[in-house]
Amino acid sequence: MLWHAIAPSRRYTKASHDVVRHPRLDSDAKVLILYVQGLPDGCTHMALSEHARKLGIKGRAFQRAKEQLVMCGFVHERRVAGERGRWATQQLFANVPLAEAEVLGLWCDAGVGIASSPGARSPAVGQPGARTVGHQLPVDEEREKNSSHPPTEALGAEADLEPLSPEGVEAERVLLSLRHASRELRLGVLQARSLVAQAVEWMRRGVSGGELRRVLSSNLPQDGVRSAVGFLRHRLELMMPEAVVPAGGVEQEQEQEQEQEQDPSPSPSDPLPPPVVPRYVAPLVTCAGPGAEHVFRAMTGETECPDCRQAAAWARWAEHRIAELGGDADDWQAQEQLGGWRGRLAAATAAAAARQAEGPKREADMPVPGGEQVAAGHG
Incomplete structure (x- = not known):
């Protein structure tokens, strides 16, 4: 890497x-x-999101960067009551990490969160004017006691919900637990109740609660889920599993349905369910195998556990x-190495390799017939 600065x-x-x-x-x-x-001094009144927008950092990228700055101590936030009781968020930005004790002193020096004296403010109203006529109710309409509490009709919205069957309770629990798999699938109680009927139909068709949760929370769209209740309703309708058909076939099921429609009340002669x-x-x-005593579940009359049978096969x-x-x-060679059949196999492998190495050496040391006579004649 070349470096130039x-x-x-x-x-x-x-x-x-x-x-x-x-x-x-x-x-x-x-x-x-x-x-x-x-930044110059005149631009410090802007929020951090405004500066990030100028740099092109928006959406999730800005949220991720802000979380990192807050976690590392570069950004601190505090909510204070502003003018006329309105809440405002004050931000403190530093180029070095600051602890909470250090930030508290800076808040106090800047006067953030300290209410001003009532006499220091200018009056909130202007000059006195003429009295406005027509905004006061008649005496007959003020007989009831006024109350600052909101109406209580909306408080009992959830209390008016009908009780669910055991299958419905299980389906509602699965739908409300989808928020743990993805925050985009968070549902309210009323929204979950509108999807309970479809979820119960899934369970009646042989789908368990865990499998239903996996189907609804997997393979989410890459661009996100705009409406959780609409997305889940569409997926429940589109991916509805096939209905379980009894062993007698479709014709027998239709005959049973027709008989139930004609005579819905059960008779004493009806056969009892199996x-x-x-x-x-x-x-x-x-287990009859070697080693410490242990037990296993024999499915077809086995006497040894799967591990012992596998060891015997090896x-x-x-x-x-x-x-x-x-x-x-030799036995002492097998004991010196790993022991058992592994040691014997290793020793036998080493002995075979040694025999193969000695074979070529013996062939090289054998005398050649007529070699001495040839050497003598040459000399």
């Missing part, structure tokens, strides 16, 4: 290496620090491999 003589801002090389600040946050640090057969759970069996394979390599090694 010329120090500016005017219109520059000094930046600390701690800011430029900060590991928790991205490029937008660092540019904001340098930009605000070089009893629910509990799921088979295999018994616990003590041992049988090792015996065949040792036989192919030309026999076993």
Whole structure:
């Protein structure tokens, strides 16, 4: 990498290496620090978002940069009561990280949050004028007691909701829990109630609550979800699973529906539903394999657990491999290495490699017939 730099003589801002090389600040946050640090005194009344908009930092990029600056101590905010009881947000920007104790002293020095004296303000009204006529109600209409509390009809909106069935309660719980998967899928109670019927139909068709949550919260649009209730209603209608058809077929189901419509009341001669057969759970069996005593569930009458059967299979394979390599090694060599069939296999492999290395050497050391006579004649 080539490096070339010329120090500016005017219109520059000094930046600390701690800011430029900060590991928790991205490029937008660092540019904001340098930009605000070089502002003139007349532009400090603007909010940080206004300066970021001039730099082209908008939307989620600005929110991410602001969160990093607040977390690292470069930006501090405080809500104070302004004129006429209106709340305002005061921002403190620094080019070095500041603790809360240091920021509190700066707030006090600047007078932020300190209410002024009532006598120091100018009157809120102008010159006295003529009395306005026609804004006062008749005496008959003021008999009721006035109250500053809001009407209570809206407070019982959720209390008027009808109770749900167990399936409806489960479906509502799944819909309200979607906000944990994505903040864009946050629903209110009334919005969730409008989708409960479709969610219950999913569960009646064999979909569990966890699978329903996964289907509704996965593969969200890249540009975001504008309306959570509209998006979920569309997905529930579009991805509705197939209805479960009984074993007797569609014709038998239609006949049963027609009989129920003709005579909806059940008769004593109707057959009882088949009893629910509990799921088979295999018994616990003590493993006959080596090692410490342990148990497992035998599905088809096994006497050893899967791990022991796999270890035995590896041992049988090792015996065949040792036989192919030309026999076993000495017991002390097997014990010196890994032990067990692994040690015996390693020793047999080493012995076979040694035999292969000695073969070419023996062939090179064997005398050539007639070699001595040839050498003598030449001499």
